[in-house]
Amino acid sequence: MINPMQIALIKKDLRNITSNKRLFSVMLIVPLALAVVLPLMFILLTIFVPEGMSDIQSLLDLLPQSAQTGDPGHMVINLVLNNIMPVIFLMIPILTASVMAASSFVGEKEKRTLETLLYCPLSLKQIFNAKILASFIMSMMVSFISFITMILVVETAMQLTMGSMILPDIGWLIMMLLVSPAVSLIAIILIVRGSAKAQSMEESQQRGVFLILPVILLAVGQFTGIMLVNSWLLLGLGIICAVIALLAMKSSFRKFNYETLFK
Amino acid sequence: MKAVIANNLSKNFSQDKKALDGVSFTLEEGAVFGFLGPNGAGKTTTVKLLNGMLMPTAGTCRVFDIDPALEPEQVHKLSGVITEHAQMYDNLTGFQNLIFYGSIFGISVDESRKRALTFLDSLDLVDAKDQKLSAYSTGMRQRLSLARAMIHKPKILFLDEPTSGLDPESAQSVNNLIKDLARDNGTTVFLCTHQLRYAQEICTNYGLIDEGVLLAVGDIGELRAMVFSGMTITIKADYYPEGMSIHRNKDGYCEINVQSEDEIPPIIRRIINGGGNVYHVSARQLSLEEIYFTLIERRKEKRRAKK
Numbered sequence: 001m002i003n004p005m006q007i008a009l010i011k012k013d014l015r016n017i018t019s020n021k022r023l024f025s026v027m028l029i030v031p032l033a034l035a036v037v038l039p040l041m042f043i044l045l046t047i048f049v050p051e052g053m054s055d056i057q058s059l060l061d062l063l064p065q066s067a068q069t070g071d072p073g074h075m076v077i078n079l080v081l082n083n084i085m086p087v088i089f090l091m092i093p094i095l096t097a098s099v100m101a102a103s104s105f106v107g108e109k110e111k112r113t114l115e116t117l118l119y120c121p122l123s124l125k126q127i128f129n130a131k132i133l134a135s136f137i138m139s140m141m142v143s144f145i146s147f148i149t150m151i152l153v154v155e156t157a158m159q160l161t162m163g164s165m166i167l168p169d170i171g172w173l174i175m176m177l178l179v180s181p182a183v184s185l186i187a188i189i190l191i192v193r194g195s196a197k198a199q200s201m202e203e204s205q206q207r208g209v210f211l212i213l214p215v216i217l218l219a220v221g222q223f224t225g226i227m228l229v230n231s232w233l234l235l236g237l238g239i240i241c242a243v244i245a246l247l248a249m250k251s252s253f254r255k256f257n258y259e260t261l262f263k
Numbered sequence: 264m265k266a267v268i269a270n271n272l273s274k275n276f277s278q279d280k281k282a283l284d285g286v287s288f289t290l291e292e293g294a295v296f297g298f299l300g301p302n303g304a305g306k307t308t309t310v311k312l313l314n315g316m317l318m319p320t321a322g323t324c325r326v327f328d329i330d331p332a333l334e335p336e337q338v339h340k341l342s343g344v345i346t347e348h349a350q351m352y353d354n355l356t357g358f359q360n361l362i363f364y365g366s367i368f369g370i371s372v373d374e375s376r377k378r379a380l381t382f383l384d385s386l387d388l389v390d391a392k393d394q395k396l397s398a399y400s401t402g403m404r405q406r407l408s409l410a411r412a413m414i415h416k417p418k419i420l421f422l423d424e425p426t427s428g429l430d431p432e433s434a435q436s437v438n439n440l441i442k443d444l445a446r447d448n449g450t451t452v453f454l455c456t457h458q459l460r461y462a463q464e465i466c467t468n469y470g471l472i473d474e475g476v477l478l479a480v481g482d483i484g485e486l487r488a489m490v491f492s493g494m495t496i497t498i499k500a501d502y503y504p505e506g507m508s509i510h511r512n513k514d515g516y517c518e519i520n521v522q523s524e525d526e527i528p529p530i531i532r533r534i535i536n537g538g539g540n541v542y543h544v545s546a547r548q549l550s551l552e553e554i555y556f557t558l559i560e561r562r563k564e565k566r567r568a569k570k
Binding site for chain 1: 314316318339342343
C-alpha cells in the first residue's frame with residue numbers, strides 16, 4: 001500500500017518539522033507542560049497543601065466505592081492520573097497533529113513546494129496518504145513519548161514522596177491505542193480539508209482549536225464532577241472518533257483534484 | 264511517436280474568461296519548441312493542461328500518447344517541469360533536495376546521489392551543494408530547478424519562463440544547457456518564454472499565442488512566410504538610381520526589400536554603374552522578434568476592426 005516513493009515523502013516531512021526549531025518547540029513544550037509539569041503540580045499540591053484536600057474530598061466522593069480505599073493522598077493522585085489526566089492528555093495528539101498537518105499541507109503550499117511535488121509520478125491520493133501518515137506518525141510518536149515520560153515522572157515522584165507506586169489503569173490503554181490515534185486523524189483531516197482554501201499555516205492551525213474545545217469541556221466536566229471519565233466512556237468516545245475519522249477520510253478525497261489545490 | 268499532440272485544446276476558468284481557445288499543434292520528438300506570447304496569453308495554462316494539473320474544458324491533448332487528463336502520473340514519469348511556482352525546500356541543501364526529488368521519482372538513493380553530483384557539476388553548483396537552499400541566489404535556484412526537473416531523465420521538459428529574473432550571464436548559461444540537453448539526449452523541450460532573442464537561439468519550432476489563441480505554429484521559415492519571407496538589405500551609398508524603391512533612413516542608410524539573395528548584386532551593380540560609391544551592404548531576414556510583434560499587432564488590428 002505504501003511504496004518507496006511515499007516513504008521518501010514521509011521521511012522528508014518528518015525531517016522538515018524536526019529541523020524547524022520554531023514549530024518543533026511548540027510541539028514539544030505543550031506536551032511537556034501537560035504531561036510532566038501538570039501531574040507533578042498535582043502530586044506536590046496533594047503532599048504539601050493538605051488544607052486543599054477539603055475541596056478535593058468532594059471530588060473523591062464521586063469515585064466508585066471500590067476506589068475509595070487507602071490513603072487519601074494516594075486516592076487523589078490516582079484520581080488525577082487515571083481520570084483527569086487522560087482528558088487533558090488528549091490535547092497532545094490534537095496539537096501535534098494540527099501543527100504537523102498544517103506544516104505538511106498548507107506550509108508546502110505557502111512555500112510553493114507543493115506544486116513541485118504534484119509533478120512527481122505519485123497520484124494525488126498517494127501524496128495525500130503519505131502526508132496524512134507522516135502527520136499521524138509524528139502525532140503518535142509525541143503522544144507515546146509524552147505518555148512514557150509522564151508515567152516515569154509520576155512514578156518517580158510517587159516513590160520519592162510516598163514510597164508507593166500508582167498504576168495507570170486500563171483507560172490509558174484505550175486512550176493510547178484508540179482515542180488518541182482517532183482524534184489525531186480527525187485533527188489531520190480537518191486541516192487537510194481546509195488546506196485547499198487556507199492561505200497560511202497559522203490560519204490552518206487554528207482549525208485544530210475546534211477540536212480542543214470539546215476536550216476542554218470534558219476536562220471541566222471532570223473537575224466539577226458532572227461526568228467522570230471511565231474506561232467505558234473512553235471506549236465509547238474512541239469508537240465514535242474512529243468512525244468519524246474514517247468517514248471523514250473517505251469523503252475528503254472526493255473533494256480533491258489538482259485544480260482545487262491551485263486556487 | 265509525436266511528443267505532444269494538442270487538439271482544439273480549450274480552457275475556461277469562468278464563463279467569460281477563456282484562458283485557452285481551441286489550440287491545436289503537434290510536436291515531434293526531439294524538437295525544441297518555443298511557446299511565445301505576452302504574460303497571460305495562456306502559456307502556463309497549456310503547460311498545466313499537458314501535465315494534467317488542469318482539466319481541459321474542450322478538446323484533448325496527448326503527451327507521448329498518454330492522456331494527461333486521465334493518467335497524469337504516467338505523464339509525470341516522462342516529463343520534467345519547471346514553473347515559477349514549483350520551488351524546492353529552503354531548509355534542505357541543494358544536494359539533499361536533488362536526492363529527495365530523485366527518490367520520489369522512484370530512483371534509488373545511490374543512483375540519485377550519482378545523478379545529482381553529475382548535474383551539480385555541469386550546472387556549476389558543486390561548491391554550493393551543501394549550502395541550504397535559502398542561501399541560494401535566484402540564478403542558482405533556477406539552475407538547481409533544471410537539475411531537479413532532469414533527475415529522472417525525462418523525455419520531455421516543460422520550462423515555463425526558465426530565465427525570467429536571471430541576469431544575462433545566468434540566462435545564457437541556462438539557455439546553453441537547454442540547447443546541449445536537446446542536442447545530446449534528444450530531449451523534447453517545451454519552452455515558454457517572452458525572451459525572444461534567446462528563443463531564436465535555441466528553438467527549432469515556435470508557437471505564437473496571444474489571449475489564448477494560437478496565432479502561428481512552425482519553424483522560423485514558416486513564420487516568416489506569414490509576414491514577409493524575403494530579406495531586407497541595408498545599403499549606404501552616395502547615389503541611388505531613379506526608380507529604385509528604397510526606404511531612406513537617417514545617416515544615409517537605405518533599406519530595400521527583396522525576395523532573395525540573388526537580387527542583391529544587380530542592385531549594387533546599378534548603383535555603381537550609375538557612378539555611385541557603396542559604403543555598406545548588409546542583408547538580413549526578419550527576426551523572430553519582428554515576426555512576433557507583427558503578428559501580435561495584426562491580431563490587435565483585427566480585434567479593433569471587429570469592434
